[in-house]
Amino acid sequence: MKHLATVLLGTGALLAGGLVTAPSASAATSCLGSSCNGVNPANTTCANDARTVAEGSGPVTAMELRYSPSCRAAWGRFRISAPSGSKIVIKNSQGKQYTTNGSGHFYSVMVNDKDVKAWACGTWKVQGSYDTDCTSSY
Template identity: 90%
Template sequence: MKHLAAVLVGTGALLAGGLVAAPSASAATSCLGSSCNGLNPGSTTCANDARTVAEGTGPVSAVELRYSPSCRAAWGRFKISAPSGSKIVIKNSQGKQYTTYGSGHFFSVMVNDKDVTAWACGTWKAQGSDNVDCTSSY
């Protein structure tokens, strides 16, 4: 019994002293790969480690492809301030595809990017004509 009490007291001292950290609840991944399909990256932990992995290749580079290594998911984002009625289509090489409508610097929902490739295309109107910008795949 003395040994158990000593272990508990010692562990408490280590935690209080910051030598042993308790796992953070936010460290857990919200989703992984295909379980991220259709989810809003802003409502998950996926946005925490996201990086831009591809940019639009059109005359106006308006769209970027974002990727989360921890979630293995991708989504599109408008770099420019898109007018109302603009859309981002995110798809992957498995044929999964989602369309998100919005305005401003908005982003799409996510698509699985685990062991497949994904890319994004943005469409918007400017000066009466339709504009399209697509990223390369990642």
């Protein structure tokens, strides 16, 4: 019993002193490839290493295609402040497609981008008509 108390007290001192730490939440990927389909990137570690790999090509460059190398997943993001009722469609060459509605600088759920191509399209309403901007594939 005395040995157990000594071990527990020693471990507590190491934790308090910062010498032993719990594994970081960002140390592990929370999804990979197809297991990321339909998942919100904010609920994963995928945003930690995400980068913009494609931009829209419309008259208003509104869309970005974001990609996470560690998760092998992609999602769309509005670069402009989209009005209420706007949507992002993210899809891949395997036929997976998800639509996310929102406003402001919002983003879509993710789609698998492991060994396939993905792209995003945003649609928003301006003065009674709809504008659309799509990224190239990545």
